[in-house]
Amino acid sequence: MASQYKTIVKDGMWENNGVFAMLLGLCPAMAMTGTATNALGMGLATAAVMAASSMLVGLFRNQITQEVRIPVFILVVASMVTLVDLFMNAWMHELYKVLGMFIPLIVSNCLPLARLEAFAGKNSALPSLADGLFMGLGFTVALTIIGAVREIIGSGTLFADASLLFGSSFKFMEMRLLPEDTGILMMILPPGGFLTLGLLVVGKRILDVRAGKAIQMGGAHSAA
Amino acid sequence: MKKQLTLGHGLILGAFCLGFGIVLAFSDHITVEDIAARALEDRLNSLAQVIPASIHDNNLVEDATVMMNESGKEITVYRATKEGQVTGLAYEIFGVGYAGKMKLMLGIDAQGKILGVRVLAHKETPGLGDKMEVKKGDWILRFDGLSLENTPLEKWKVKKDGGMFDQFTGATITPRGIVNAIRGGLEFFEANKAKMMDMSATRPKMDGAQTKEGH
Numbered sequence: 015m016a017s018q019y020k021t022i023v024k025d026g027m028w029e030n031n032g033v034f035a036m037l038l039g040l041c042p043a044m045a046m047t048g049t050a051t052n053a054l055g056m057g058l059a060t061a062a063v064m065a066a067s068s069m070l071v072g073l074f075r076n077q078i079t080q081e082v083r084i085p086v087f088i089l090v091v092a093s094m095v096t097l098v099d100l101f102m103n104a105w106m107h108e109l110y111k112v113l114g115m116f117i118p119l120i121v122s123n124c125l126p127l128a129r130l131e132a133f134a135g136k137n138s139a140l141p142s143l144a145d146g147l148f149m150g151l152g153f154t155v156a157l158t159i160i161g162a163v164r165e166i167i168g169s170g171t172l173f174a175d176a177s178l179l180f181g182s183s184f185k186f187m188e189m190r191l192l193p194e195d196t197g198i199l200m201m202i203l204p205p206g207g208f209l210t211l212g213l214l215v216v217g218k219r220i221l222d223v224r225a226g227k228a229i230q231m232g233g234a235h236s237a238a
Numbered sequence: 239m240k241k242q243l244t245l246g247h248g249l250i251l252g253a254f255c256l257g258f259g260i261v262l263a264f265s266d267h268i269t270v271e272d273i274a275a276r277a278l279e280d281r282l283n284s285l286a287q288v289i290p291a292s293i294h295d296n297n298l299v300e301d302a303t304v305m306m307n308e309s310g311k312e313i314t315v316y317r318a319t320k321e322g323q324v325t326g327l328a329y330e331i332f333g334v335g336y337a338g339k340m341k342l343m344l345g346i347d348a349q350g351k352i353l354g355v356r357v358l359a360h361k362e363t364p365g366l367g368d369k370m371e372v373k374k375g376d377w378i379l380r381f382d383g384l385s386l387e388n389t390p391l392e393k394w395k396v397k398k399d400g401g402m403f404d405q406f407t408g409a410t411i412t413p414r415g416i417v418n419a420i421r422g423g424l425e426f427f428e429a430n431k432a433k434m435m436d437m438s439a440t441r442p443k444m445d446g447a448q449t450k451e452g453h
Binding site for chain 2: 086
């Protein structure tokens with residue numbers, strides 16, 4: 015059992031990472047990574063949605079018949095997103111003001127749906143919860159790395175406005191690494207996102223090859 | 239046989255829809271008041287930046303009225319009064335920037351002099367066109383104290399067009415749009431002064447659609 019969870023964690027965070035290996039969920043990975051703070055917030059919201067919907071699908075996997083599984087999965091993801099949207103708006107309003115317009119987009123992120131289809135539909139509630147959670151956290155880490163690279167090169171800061179999102183005790187996270195007005199604007203604009211993602215994917219592949227692993231191209235296909 | 243199966247699938251899907259529908263309805267019910275309160279706070283915060291607290295003793299949101307602006311859009315005019323006298327007005331104005339519409343809140347006193355302007359929403363290029371945000375620079379504070387009376391109409395332009403306002407390095411369209419929007423806002427006040435200051439105008443319903451708009 016323990017080894018199953020170990021595989022789940024490793025898969026989500028590295029081997030089968032949603033962004034760097036499967037290249038899923040690229041819309042938020044491009045749109046929300048202008049700063050590391052936004053990327054982190056978006057990643058955490060997605061992870062919450064994924065953990066909750068994976069657990070629910072794992073719980074009801076015997077009731078969900080093959081024929082209606084896709085609409086049910088979408089229904090589950092959409093409902094979880096709506097819940098996150100409502101709760102965040104009511105009780106984490108500062109974060110909501112920044113992420114609000116992107117929360118509904120989680121529905122169209124194919125990563126949650128891919129995990130429901132590939133994993134939660136075939137496993138019981140607890141492993142499904144773990145899979146959703148760690149796939150979501152892997153997504154969060156990936157987004158935060160992309161965001162950090164873009165923010166440092168683009169604006170010269172790191173985790174700017176983090177205290178606005180998570181409360182004033184997170185002020186220590188806000189850093190200015192380069193003097194003002196030295197940032198390369200392109201990195202904050204969409205091309206910077208694609209460049210950063212491409213280089214990071216290459217970087218991961220190089221590390222995998224060095225470690226003697228076969229490059230996994232099948233991730234997205236086995237999931238779809 | 240086949241028909242029964244289809245019916246079964248339909249029932250399963252229906253049951254899930256019903257279940258999640260109930261959950262969502264309940265969640266909406268427990269958050270609706272908090273969400274409305276947050277939206278009202280946002281509105282009051284943005285108003286407090288353009289109408290100083292010292293000049294009014296009323297609730298700006300309660301004493302608001304709805305009017306048509308020059309392009310036929312309904313806007314809410316928030317009115318500040320002190321001891322029953324109108325001391326200030328705040329309303330949304332719209333400008334066209336490099337990447338679409340920009341929404342601003344304009345605050346003026348009863349003589350049409352600007353108390354403050356803030357950008358509420360825009361899609362301008364980060365790093366180039368966003369210097370009109372108050373947290374990125376004090377450019378927008380340049381307008382405080384100006385009016386159509388103390389600044390002739392031909393000066394309400396960016397310097398490049400022969401006016402008196404600085405453009406940003408690398409971005410002229412954004413400041414041009416804002417200057418135009420502010421001038422338009424002041425002209426709107428000149429043309430509708432009486433109606434805007436008429437406190438007997440009935441207070442509009444502050445329903446969900448109104449408070450939601452802030453996002």
